[in-house]
Each structure stands twice: as structure tokens, then as C-alpha cells.
Amino acid sequence: MNFFHILSEIEKTDPEVFERFDSRREVFKHLTGFGKKLTAATLPMAMGAIFNKAYGQTSSAPSVFDVLNFALKLEYLEATFYNLGLAGDGTVGTGAASTTVSASQTVLRNQFSETNRNALLKIRTDENNHVNFLRAAITQAGGTPIAAPAVSQFDFTGGKGNNAGPFAGVFSSAAVFLAVAQSLEDTGVRAYKGGAPYLASNKDVLTAALNIHSVEARHASRLRTMRRGGPLNNEASKTAAGSNPSTSPKSWISGQDGGGAAPTYTAPIYGAGQAPSYTPAGITFPAEDNVTQGGVNLQTTLASLNFPAAAFSEAFDEPLPVPTVITIAQTFTITGSTFF
Amino acid sequence: MSESVPTTSFLERTIQRRSFFRVAGATAAASTLVLAGCVGSDDDNDETGPSVSTLRFTKDDLGVLNYAYLLEHLEAAFYQKVVDAFPSDFTADDRAAFVDLRDHEVIHREFLRYALGTNAFDNVVPIAFDFTSFNLTTRAGVYAAAQLLEDVGVGAYNGAGKLLTAPAYLKLVGKIASVESRHAAFVRDQAQPGSFAAADVVENTGTLAGLDTVKTPTQVAELIAKYVQATLIVTDLPTL
Numbered sequence: 001m002n003f004f005h006i007l008s009e010i011e012k013t014d015p016e017v018f019e020r021f022d023s024r025r026e027v028f029k030h031l032t033g034f035g036k037k038l039t040a041a042t043l044p045m046a047m048g049a050i051f052n053k054a055y056g057q058t059s060s061a062p063s064v065f066d067v068l069n070f071a072l073k074l075e076y077l078e079a080t081f082y083n084l085g086l087a088g089d090g091t092v093g094t095g096a097a098s099t100t101v102s103a104s105q106t107v108l109r110n111q112f113s114e115t116n117r118n119a120l121l122k123i124r125t126d127e128n129n130h131v132n133f134l135r136a137a138i139t140q141a142g143g144t145p146i147a148a149p150a151v152s153q154f155d156f157t158g159g160k161g162n163n164a165g166p167f168a169g170v171f172s173s174a175a176v177f178l179a180v181a182q183s184l185e186d187t188g189v190r191a192y193k194g195g196a197p198y199l200a201s202n203k204d205v206l207t208a209a210l211n212i213h214s215v216e217a218r219h220a221s222r223l224r225t226m227r228r229g230g231p232l233n234n235e236a237s238k239t240a241a242g243s244n245p246s247t248s249p250k251s252w253i254s255g256q257d258g259g260g261a262a263p264t265y266t267a268p269i270y271g272a273g274q275a276p277s278y279t280p281a282g283i284t285f286p287a288e289d290n291v292t293q294g295g296v297n298l299q300t301t302l303a304s305l306n307f308p309a310a311a312f313s314e315a316f317d318e319p320l321p322v323p324t325v326i327t328i329a330q331t332f333t334i335t336g337s338t339f340f
Numbered sequence: 341m342s343e344s345v346p347t348t349s350f351l352e353r354t355i356q357r358r359s360f361f362r363v364a365g366a367t368a369a370a371s372t373l374v375l376a377g378c379v380g381s382d383d384d385n386d387e388t389g390p391s392v393s394t395l396r397f398t399k400d401d402l403g404v405l406n407y408a409y410l411l412e413h414l415e416a417a418f419y420q421k422v423v424d425a426f427p428s429d430f431t432a433d434d435r436a437a438f439v440d441l442r443d444h445e446v447i448h449r450e451f452l453r454y455a456l457g458t459n460a461f462d463n464v465v466p467i468a469f470d471f472t473s474f475n476l477t478t479r480a481g482v483y484a485a486a487q488l489l490e491d492v493g494v495g496a497y498n499g500a501g502k503l504l505t506a507p508a509y510l511k512l513v514g515k516i517a518s519v520e521s522r523h524a525a526f527v528r529d530q531a532q533p534g535s536f537a538a539a540d541v542v543e544n545t546g547t548l549a550g551l552d553t554v555k556t557p558t559q560v561a562e563l564i565a566k567y568v569q570a571t572l573i574v575t576d577l578p579t580l
Contacts (some may be wrong), residue, residue: 224395319514
């Protein structure tokens with residue numbers, strides 16, 4: 001493969017390509033940052049990562065460690081939520097799989113059918129496992145995982161610390177609990193999707209992140225199923241979505257889902273993201289109702305299929321950039337918290 | 341019994357491909373200089389039975405995209421077949437869900453067909469599928485089949501991400517992958533309520549606890565071999 005021939009070909013469409021490689025050593029430093037040597041054998045595979053860096057390095061594109069630690073923060077958020085609602089005192093991390101169930105947790109649990117309760121417990125287990133996996137992965141690669149925040153950093157009512165926010169009853173009402181859960185999982189799917197391109201320089205880490213990403217999507221699908229079928233319905237998946245996607249969503253995101261479970265507060269989860277300055281050229285963060293992929297409006301281009309407009313948005317999930325995810329996540333932290 | 345899929349895309353008549361590569365970025369442009377995505381050939385043995393072709397996926401992004409394209413072809417053909425003849429015990433809600441699933445997979449297929457353009461494998465060899473090993477006359481049989489195909493799809497996409505070099509392709513594949521995961525969870529819950537993330541797809545123990553399934557192209561080729569009326573050669577695909 002003639003690397004410089006390729007560059008000259010790219011120059012025909014991007015005259016600035018060589019300028020982008022001015023700080024090439026910086027690019028190679030990033031590539032080796034996760035303990036993976038850049039050898040002749042891996043050069044072809046690394047090329048994509050080089051281009052990624054070249055087109056994304058202008059300010060401070062997140063490193064692999066940055067992405068992993070940000071993912072870890074989101075997993076702390078999710079795991080704390082399920083732990084507070086279902087078992088234990090909310091503490092996350094090694095040994096978090098407490099089976100101590102308080103009286104109030106029992107009240108919440110009893111509002112779900114056995115199948116649905118077990119589904120929530122499975123999700124809780126997965127999220128705590130994600131925390132443990134990311135902590136181990138960061139440590140193993142020579143990084144320092146961010147410590148678990150105090151449970152008091154969070155207010156899942158959205159009250160910023162007064163525990164009386166718009167999601168009041170989050171740990172006593174099945175409906176509110178599921179609404180927040182769906183919001184967190186759908187956010188997680190978009191966040192991992194936004195982070196994945198910055199992990200391309202380390203294939204093992206990228207694959208692991210994609211695998212957590214797909215688990216989050218499974219969770220989101222299941223929670224949406226439970227929301228439309230009802231918490232006491234053991235066969236919730238047999239219930240079709242209603243006309244209001246906020247209260248009776250499909251298992252996949254349709255349009256902007258009417259702004260999500262509580263549109264006043266959750267609409268940003270399904271909206272567009274603001275691309276940070278380091279975002280590579282051509283990467284955008286449209287809202288979930290986007291029907292343009294790869295520069296092509298699929299709804300108009302594939303109009304002859306006679307599919308409903310919603311299908312074109314449902315077929316693709318969209319990424320979110322870090323700043324937008326931070327704003328969403330801060331819905332559930334207390335005033336003054338610097339965790340996100 | 342097989343389902344032939346038309347090989348000419350109406351897309352190619354109506355849109356200009358250059359806008360895609362402008363978005364796809366530098367690496368995609370570089371790829372198109374030197375690469376062909378997939379090599380197909382007819383085995384002109386003229387023996388009994390349907391004609392069998394060989395699909396050899398190449399060692400580049402276009403090979404990986406053709407691999408994804410084949411999976412979307414397979415899923416779209418499956419859902420179309422179900423939608424064309426719903427099992428008698430399908431409810432109205434089942435039917436609505438399957439129309440959604442069919443729509444999504446056809447859109448994925450047509451999008452990838454467009455992205456690949458002249459590199460799409462079925463420009464050379466028409467592809468056909470064989471679902472006779474599924475029982476598609478009962479609700480249970482249909483959901484079991486859908487679960488199998490969706491789980492394969494999730495594992496395949498999870499394994500394919502690292503094989504791509506162009507960030508723009510990785511991003512696009514990621515947009516599809518999570519929708520496949522939502523599908524998988526849904527159809528699993530239909531087949532067995534609560535099985536959306538059961539231990540056979542999401543690890544419960546060990547160092548990979550909490551992670552989904554990864555399938556290599558070789559594993560995927562073995563799993564789908566009986567449904568695809570072509571010999572799949574995936575050993576040339578990038579490996580890591």
C-alpha cells in the first residue's frame with residue numbers, strides 16, 4: 001500500500017490533507033497510547049485511526065482513556081440508579097451486588113410482575129458488571145479509573161438535591177422508575193455510539209465498547225417494552241405501541257419519540273447534539289428523527305418502498321457527543337456536583 | 341424454495357454516489373482507489389438444484405461492508421417472507437411489529453447497497469436465500485427464527501466494528517448495530533419473556549461479565565451457511 005500515493009489522491013478532494021498531518025508525531029503518539037505498538041504489520045489497520053486523529057486533533061479530541069472514563073461515569077450513574085431502586089444502598093463497584101432489600105425497595109419491586117422484576121435485576125447486574133469491566137480495563141491498560149462518586153452526588157428525582165424534582169417518586173412508583181430507566185439507557189446507547197470512533201486506535205477496547213453499547217440497546221428495548229405493556233404484565237412484549245410514544249413507546253426509537261418519557265426534561269435525549277470543535281469533518285449529531293444517512297435522504301430516495309416516514313428514523317440510532325451527554329446526565333446530579 | 345432478490349437497485353438510478361463519499365471522508369475515498377469490495381463468481385456446474393455461487397469478501401472496508409450487506413439481505417428476505425405469509429396464530433400486534441422489522445432491514449439493505457455502489461456483491465452474483473429449515477407457519481417458529489438471525493446480526497456487528505478502518509464507516513455501522521440489538525431484545529422477549537439479555541448472549545460471569553456476544557466472520561458464515569445459497573469465503577476479510 002502506497003501511503004503517500006493515497007495522501008496525494010486525498011489531496012485532490014481535500015487540499016488541506018497535508019496540513020492536517022503537520023503534527024504527525026502527535027498522531028502516532030496517540031496511536032501507541034494504549035500500549036499497542038504500531039508495527040509494519042498493523043499499519044494498514046492503523047491507517048483509519050491515523051486519519052481519524054488527523055481530522056480530529058485540532059483541539060482536544062478525547063483519548064482512549066478519556067472515552068473509557070467518561071463511559072465509566074455513565075455506568076456509575078446507571079448502576080447507582082438500579083442499586084438504589086432495587087437492592088443495597090446504592091453503592092457501586094466491587095461487591096455492589098448487595099442483595100439487601102429495604103422496605104421501600106420491596107414496595108417498588110412488588111409493583112412489577114416476576115418476569116419484569118427479574119428483567120430489572122438482570123439490567124442492574126449488567127450495569128454493575130459494566131462498572132467493574134471498565135475499571136479493570138482502564139487499570140489493565142495503565143490508566144486510572146475514576147472513583148465511584150458518593151451516592152449523595154445523585155438526585156434521580158431530577159431535583160438537583162432536594163429529592164423532589166420532576167421525577168419525584170422515582171423509587172416508589174414503577175411508572176416513574178421505568179421512565180427514568182428508559183431515559184438513562186437510551187442516553188447510554190447514544191453516548192457509546194458517539195465515543196466509539198475515538199476508540200478506533202485500540203481494537204480490543206473498541207470491541208468491548210461496542211459490546212457494552214449493544215447491551216445498553218437491549219436494556220433500552222426491554223424497558224420500552226415494559227413501559228408500553230405495563231409493569232405487571234409478564235408478557236409485556238405482546239403489547240403494541242400506542243399512539244403516544246412518550247407513554248407507550250416502540251422498542252426502538254421512532255422519530256424523536258415525542259421527546260421521550262417526560263418531554264419537558266427528556267427531549268434532549270432524543271434531540272440533536274452540539275458537535276465539539278475537535279469533531280472530525282463530516283461527523284454530525286442529528287436528532288433521532290434523522291432520515292439522512294451518508295449524505296442521502298433515505299426517506300425521499302427510497303420513497304418507492306412506500307414505507308412510513310417513521311421507519312427511516314427507526315432504522316438508525318444516532319450518536320451524541322460528550323458535551324450533550326454531560327448536560328443530560330447532570331439532570332440527575334445535585335447542584336454543585338462536579339462529577340459530570 | 342428460495343427467495344430471489346432483485347439485483348438492480350432503483351437507488352442507482354436516482355441518486356449520485358459522490359455525496360456519500362464526501363461524507364464518508366478521506367479514508368473512504370482512499371479505499372475506492374484501489375479496492376473492490378467483493379468478488380463473486382458463478383459455479384457453472386449445471387448440476388441439479390439451484391445454482392450456487394461463491395462470495396469472497398475482500399480484505400478491506402468494502403469487504404466488511406459487503407459482509408454487513410449480506411446480513412441485511414438475509415434479514416430483509418426473512419422478514420419479507422414472513423410478512424408475505426404471516427403464520428395463522430400471529431396477532432395483529434405481531435404483524436405490526438414484523439412490518440416494522442421488515443421495513444428497518446430493507447432500509448438497512450438498501451442503504452448499504454447504495455453505499456457500496458458498484459462494489460455491492462450482487463452486482464456480480466444474484467443472491468438467494470433458503471429458509472426451508474425454519475418453521476414459519478407458527479408464531480413460535482417465526483420468533484425462534486427471528487431470534488437466531490438477530491442474535492447473529494448483533495454478534496456480527498460487534499465483531500465487525502474493529503475490522504473497519506474508516507471512522508465514517510464505523511459510525512454508520514454503529515447506527516445500525518444498536519437497532520439490531522433492540523430488535524434482538526424484542527424478538528427474544530416474544531419468544532421467551534425476559535430473555536432480552538439472557539446468559540447465552542450477555543455474559544453473567546467472568547472478566548467479560550456484562551458484555552454482549554462477539555462473532556467472527558468465520559463463526560457467522562457457519563451459522564448462516566444453510567440459509568444463504570452461496571458459498572461464503574470470509575477468510576480474506578481483515579482479521580485482528
